[in-house]
Amino acid sequence: MRELAGRLRSVDPDAGAALQVIAHFDALVDARAGLEATVRAAAVLAGCPAGMADRARRLRIRVLPDGRRADGEPTGATVPVSSGREDAVVWLERSGDGTGTARMELDAILVERLATTVRIVLDRTWSDAPVADPASVELLVDAAVDESARALAARRLGLPVDGVFVVTVGIGAAPGHRRALTARLGELDVTIEPAGRRGAPHPRCSAAGPPVELRDLPTSYQQARLALRFTCAADEPGPAHVDAAALGGMLALAEGCDSPAAVAETALLDRVISAHPWALDTLTAVTAEASLRGAAAALHVHHSTVQGRVELLDRALGYPVATALGRTRLTVALALRRLRRNRW
């Protein structure tokens, strides 16, 4: 009977409370407790409602301090279970103002242990990799597909239909490294992820579309594909990853990259680059860095060397590359050259 044992009850913020909380959650992990038991421990120890939600897995658990389950929205702030998993959160619902510093400190420990334990349970019990279903990924980015078919595809992939997503397109990934929410469309690997979740870096070149809701995934995909053309071409210097949102109006250059002006500008650049083996690296560094001194550091050459190269390039191109106007023209010229080379 209970008189022979103790009782799990709410902890007062006194000496030893933090240790008790930590030991309790450690013991839950050791005993392989589930999500509800973990959230219940937080609610009972805190003496106020506690909860967790994982949008991607459509999990929502909320427990009252007496241990009863009462699912619902958090009434206050939530905390991500880890920095890479903004879509999975935990919370305590502490009400009232007279909580005091000691209580707030203990609550912080409780929330941290709850987050850590929930993350461990999620990692153990819910496979992070959904079943590979490239056909559904293709449906999501296809502008010709109607909204209900897109919602169905999202459900098949385990994605929340009311979520916000980022489309990433990449090229040059080894087949074994493709992720589960990835489809190979032509030469490109298209990956859809809930916004806020940090994806694995793409092996060679990649670009991300703007974060969008389900119905705008085709638009985001198109912008990601455009942005990918701004990444470096094979064996050339330049950015390996580009965000469409960061390019802004630069994306419009793609439509003009076959105009006579663009062809002439690219031809001029190619002549100079073929004449001097160091020219492409130097021009790229001059546009990417804030100063010639910065460009020298990036190129691992002496400042005076860059100075000399720039004077030569000014004459070869016919405009001063280190002035404000010259740097802008050169940036556009390099972008046009990448757009004309990267045709996907």
Next chain:
Amino acid sequence: MTKVHPPFDPEVAAALVAVNGALPSSITPDLIGLLREMTDAGYTMGLDEIRRHVHAEELTVPGRAGDPDVALLVLRPTDRDPAVALPGLYFIHGGGMVAGNHRTGIDGVLEWMAAIPMVAVSVEYRLAPEHPHPAPVEDCYAGLAWLGEHAAGLGIDPDRMVIAGGSAGAGLAAATALAARDRGGPRVRGQLLMCPMIDDRALTPSSTELVGEGVWDSVSNATGWSSLLGPAAGGPDVSPYAAPARATDLSGLPSAFIEAGSVETFRDESVDYASRIWQAGGQAELHVWPGGCHGFDGVVPAAPMSREARAARVNWLRRVLAE
């Protein structure tokens, strides 16, 4: 061979970290003082607190021939017409035969009273080792015998009475039921035995499964029984009124509710007692809660399994006490 036991329920396992920090799994005779302190401090309500919920009155009734008087705590719902007789529940507290008083474990009794209007009577029996067998069981029987004769005066329907107890209290409840049968005492409808302490012999597998873990391990159990029985514990000459598992005839007993956790010293004794009641033509409801330690519903009161265990008791009481 290495001893194995079922795994603790995860929530129970986590709570046991703090529980065993406060009171060790193995209670040796030198820790009886600590057990008494903790029982009085943590699991015994004060009279004033009890009176916030129900009418509470202390009575002193005669002990068995030549024994000292026995104190009874009589609890009555505040919102009931005293002229209408209610079911009666005779409660025997736990505490390993060595700890507690008639207010120990009353929170559970108040829960039952809140669900089922009834009069509860809790007995304060003398404790071992200062008062070895038969003092505890005779005090319990004397209280029940008095209650049988004075039920009407307490507003109790004498045809609707049950005995209830937990741990040592459940062992004493089973023994009191045996004594009432054998001595022609009050006829009660049921015996509610929560994780009962009924066997001093340590013969079953569960009785030696736990050493240094869980609640009330085999070491604690040996302490309890040797306090009650002295050197006779485990020997050939122990009365079934001390250790009801020793009774060879379990026929003619009131309907039994027997429960235990699957990870406790009393598991197999509990199952065996229920089986033998069935085999003797009696009625029993048996619950073995998976992963539960001794008294798990008190350890993790908020856990779903604890709620279900408490609800099962109330449901059984409701059925057994129905008009």
